[in-house]
Amino acid sequence: MKIFSAAQIREADAFTIAHEPISSTHLMERAAGQCAAWLEDHYSPSHPVYIFCGKGNNGGDGLVIARLMLGHGYDVHTCILQHSSKASPDHEHQLRTLQQLHPTGIYTIGDVSDFPELPPNAIIIDAIFGTGMSRPVDGWVAGIIHLINDQRHKHPIIAIDMPSGLMADESSVHNPVVQAHTTLSFEFYKLAFLLPENAPYAGDVHILPIGLHPDYITQTPARYHLSDREMMRTIYRPRDPFAHKGTYGHALLIAGSYGKMGAAVLSARACLRAGVGLLTCHVPQCGTQIMQISEPAAMCITDEDAHYSTHFHKGISSAGYKAIGIGPGIDKQPGTAKSLEMLMDAWQRPMVIDADALNLLSVYPYLLYKVPKGSLLTPHPKEFERLFGKTANDIARLELLSKKAVELQLYILLKGRYTAIACPDGAVYFNHTGNPGMATGGSGDVLTGILTGLLAQEYTPKAAMLLGVWLHGYAGDLAAAQLSQEAMTASDIISSLGNAFREGI
Ligand SMILES: NC(=O)C1=CN([C@@H]2O[C@H](COP(=O)(O)OP(=O)(O)OC[C@H]3O[C@@H](n4cnc5c(N)ncnc54)[C@H](OP(=O)(O)O)[C@@H]3O)[C@@H](O)[C@H]2O)[C@H](O)CC1
Ligand SMILES: [K+]
Numbered sequence: 484m485k486i487f488s489a490a491q492i493r494e495a496d497a498f499t500i501a502h503e504p505i506s507s508t509h510l511m512e513r514a515a516g517q518c519a520a521w522l523e524d525h526y527s528p529s530h531p532v533y534i535f536c537g538k539g540n541n542g543g544d545g546l547v548i549a550r551l552m553l554g555h556g557y558d559v560h561t562c563i564l565q566h567s568s569k570a571s572p573d574h575e576h577q578l579r580t581l582q583q584l585h586p587t588g589i590y591t592i593g594d595v596s597d598f599p600e601l602p603p604n605a606i607i608i609d610a611i612f613g614t615g616m617s618r619p620v621d622g623w624v625a626g627i628i629h630l631i632n633d634q635r636h637k638h639p640i641i642a643i644d645m646p647s648g649l650m651a652d653e654s655s656v657h658n659p660v661v662q663a664h665t666t667l668s669f670e671f672y673k674l675a676f677l678l679p680e681n682a683p684y685a686g687d688v689h690i691l692p693i694g695l696h697p698d699y700i701t702q703t704p705a706r707y708h709l710s711d712r713e714m715m716r717t718i719y720r721p722r723d724p725f726a727h728k729g730t731y732g733h734a735l736l737i738a739g740s741y742g743k744m745g746a747a748v749l750s751a752r753a754c755l756r757a758g759v760g761l762l763t764c765h766v767p768q769c770g771t772q773i774m775q776i777s778e779p780a781a782m783c784i785t786d787e788d789a790h791y792s793t794h795f796h797k798g799i800s801s802a803g804y805k806a807i808g809i810g811p812g813i814d815k816q817p818g819t820a821k822s823l824e825m826l827m828d829a830w831q832r833p834m835v836i837d838a839d840a841l842n843l844l845s846v847y848p849y850l851l852y853k854v855p856k857g858s859l860l861t862p863h864p865k866e867f868e869r870l871f872g873k874t875a876n877d878i879a880r881l882e883l884l885s886k887k888a889v890e891l892q893l894y895i896l897l898k899g900r901y902t903a904i905a906c907p908d909g910a911v912y913f914n915h916t917g918n919p920g921m922a923t924g925g926s927g928d929v930l931t932g933i934l935t936g937l938l939a940q941e942y943t944p945k946a947a948m949l950l951g952v953w954l955h956g957y958a959g960d961l962a963a964a965q966l967s968q969e970a971m972t973a974s975d976i977i978s979s980l981g982n983a984f985r986e987g988i
């Protein structure tokens with residue numbers, strides 16, 4: 484699914500009006516009608532409805548919702564904020580219609596002292612500002628947003644299109660923003676919903692289709708995308724009935740050190756469950772028995788070093804591997820860094836780089852420029868910061884992520900609630916599968932195994948990244964559904980991978 488900017492959404496709006504064709508008033512009726520239907524499905528007329536409207540088209544939506552719900556027997560109070568002397572033409576039109584049909588129950592708000600006393604049971608609809616927010620809210624309007632937020636423990640707050648104060652494509656950090664429980668947003672996710680710094684604002688997001696013109700949506704390129712099941716169906720390749728284990732590649736996993744062999748075992752198991760044909764694990768001497776006993780399907784190469792792997796580059800180009808994954812639990816020894824450098828000099832094909840291998844790249848930054856083009860880097864926010872530096876906000880971090888992916892010609896993901904995957908062509912994909920139960924030790928090692936397994940099966944690096952992150956999150960969701968977010972562990976993500984392949988694609 485494409486994620487359009489506020490400017491593109493305005494274009495989509497205008498394109499629909501011109502090409503469907505439909506009047507802007509009717510498009511607003513359609514959008515607000517969807518909201519009213521959702522609200523009526525979720526709240527009975529026993530709930531007094533307080534709708535806060537701005538003077539733009541978001542406020543216009545609020546006025547239509549007020550009229551529709553009044554018509555269906557709800558007790559509606561419409562509060563119009565006088566933040567501007569001018570209202571949009573559609574707002575004016577909708578206000579006249581509402582005044583004619585239901586002249587009572589319309590109030591103006593010009594200061595915080597006008598904020599109404601809310602009866603118990605009331606619901607709050609936030610239709611103050613939508614995608615037209617052009618600057619941070621200040622003064623008494625900010626005061627109204629704070630007063631709305633003060634109600635959030637007593638009354639449900641439902642935002643229309645966007646929580647007011649939130650900017651669709653810019654950072655809103657430190658700005659006053661409505662903290663909604665639910666956001667009913669039109670047609671597309673907005674970039675702002677996907678950024679961790681905005682976690683307190685949108686609540687549960689429901690995307691309501693409002694029939695924006697399909698030609699605009701297919702023809703208009705977007706920089707940001709949200710991964711979805713359809714996308715995974717186009718990526719996934721069912722297995723060939725005449726296959727043998729050579730068909731699905733031979734992966735090498737360089738993982739584990741003294742005290743961290745668990746990371747290697749988890750990664751190896753996930754790699755096998757991702758469907759790889761053959762797996763070899765390169766481990767230090769202390770890890771060979773552990774690996775061989777824990778995972779009989781994996782072959783082992785034992786390093787010359789007792790506790791750390793420092794000689795894994797040897798013979799790499801002639802070994803016939805289809806993919807290499809490196810990082811889980813390898814530690815940051817200078818010998819490991821040296822071997823990584825020689826490995827990258829010799830290999831020069833996309834590989835998966837995670838955990839301590841990423842930390843080695845931040846300790847020896849020149850190594851970053853030796854990473855083979857098309858490789859997959861999987862940092863969590865702290866590793867990302869160590870690699871590329873701090874940023875002022877999440878939008879700046881997203882820009883930096885994308886810039887580095889283009890500059891280094893790598894696929895770099897940034898782990899989070901919506902993991903962002905930046906591609907060498909500048910596109911960024913957000914992934915929505917997964918849950919907070921996956922914030923547990925070993926979860927990242929599992930992802931490295933999955934990605935390495937998919938890469939070995941000759942999925943393209945982009946396909947491996949998108950599908951691997953999706954399956955990892957989906958398996959995590961299945962594990963959480965069965966065991967709870969608290970009790971699930973990284974091993975449970977691996978156990979659920981089979982059902983993720985079956986049900987998640
Ligand atoms: N595109 C669609 O899919 C449809 C969207 N609809 C709804 O329309 C809004 C967007 O409406 P728009 O009129 O463009 O913008 P807003 O209503 O969000 O905001 C404009 C008003 O807000 C004022 N404003 C902006 N920033 C501030 C601020 N910081 N402080 C105070 N006031 C602010 C602005 O005033 P100006 O002084 O800047 O002119 C405007 O008064 C979209 O979100 C949907 O809800 C359609 O209904 C259907 C299709
Ligand atoms: K709003």
